[in-house]
Amino acid sequence: MSLLEVKGLEVSYGGIVAVRGIHLAVEQGELVALIGANGAGKTTTLKALAGMLRPSSGSVHFDGHAITREPSHRLLPRGIALVPEGRGVFARLTVRENLEMGAYIRHDRAAVKADMARVLELFPRLHERRAQVAGTLSGGEQQMLAIGRALMGRPRLLLLDEPSMGLAPMMVQKIFEVIRMISAEGVTVLLVEQNASLALQAANRGYVMESGAITLTDSAAALLASAQVRQAYLGE
């Protein structure tokens, strides 16, 4: 059984059906990309998986348990963390406090401390700025902080929503390096990206979403080679 299994998920958002009964599955340890144009329903899908939106129908199973209508605060304890679109860092809290927030549900203090050290090692920029309030960080630094914060909850499944959005190319490279590293360490990743080529280069498999439906799914390599994808999403 897959780690994450989504069946017939339908989500309405502001009166419109944004996600129309999609099926998708993510296996333990995989890095799966969900690509598609702006407004295709990718973010809505992630929000529904993270409990921020209530699906109108369909089911979501995580590790064999139904989590379809679980509110978001119950999902991190189960092992699902979302790095939301636009980062969502706590601007008035310091970098360190933001990371501590990520470990809010944990009580194993020593391990939290060790994870904090590991995250600060992974992102030396955050280490330099650990006492600064997060609102003063650059966009890329905030993205690192948002990812680091999600890691502090020791998720089994990491949902990433548009991690490259609005970042300088150098920073995008750096963020993707980190995503590969996290995946290599065994964390399962579901990645939503508009930058299809980068996402597919990092991923094992991919889904293509169009106006609320999944239109194509294959291995990342096959999608990268597919004429349809190249034309629609890689600008060729």
Add this chain to the structure above:
Amino acid sequence: MDIFLQQLINGLTLGSVYAVVALGYTMVYGIIQLINFAHGEVVMIGGMVALWTIGALAGSAGLPPTVVVLAGVASAVPVCMLLGWSIERAAYRPLRGAPRLAPLITAIGISIILQNVALMIFSRNPLPFPQILPNPVFEVAGATISLVQIIIIATCLLLMGGLTLLVYRTRLGMAMRATSENPAVAGLMGIPIDRVISTTFVIGAGLGAVAGVLNGLYYGIVHYTFGAMLGLKAFCAAVLGGIGNMAGAMLGGILLGVVEALGTGYIGEMTDLCHVGFLSTALAERCARDGHVVLFGSNYQDVFAFLVLIVVLVFRPSGLLGERVSDRA
């Protein structure tokens, strides 16, 4: 007697009560951007409940007055906490997704309901608040400070310190700060948002209950309308300090108390037309006869809070400490 020092002491007393009530407004605003206009009524009900308890216990002999007053506080706090919790649960939570005006109007409605319920339960008349604490008066550099004033200031400082520790040093406080900044993301961190919001109301109401008792002790009288005026002034204090900002509420409350007391102390002298008696012979005659022709007397006490509110809204709408940290997206 030194009027300035005396009014400063009175102002600090008033102001520390305003500060504690203002914290109730600012905490709720900080977390759900709602001005909980029913908060003043919660304060009033705290005073009323304490009055009942103190009245009942003061009759039975044997209990030392301190214990009786503490029992008053101990009865008012849980009643108000339950009230604060119920208000949020029944009136505001169903409107969580609604436009901001809806809960605001609901808050005004709750305030009117509570005031009228209090009128029915307690009395339409001002009730004497038993002055059972010994109240010696101490002389300080030409002014006086009473024991009750000292108790009020000390209690308020203690509450403010305790709340600051709670918000900045505990897990609950961390959850409150995160929720106040971004409830959706706080939820992603595993924080049960609804419970944090409830807790915020409960804490604010508990602080309000203590403020209501202190207010009764100070003025020796409670009336079902006293919460409305106290609440409005505390709201002005919260805006003065920067609504949503806790340090701002404390600073704003104390400043407002001092401004009000000094204003009240000097308004008579400052609006004495005899300073400009030379302008008219009729006026000069009256001045010669009465000594003073005062335009505004100390009965204008309540004006100052609202003057301050207007000045703040015109010149610094974000309040003294209410700066906004920009979050770069």
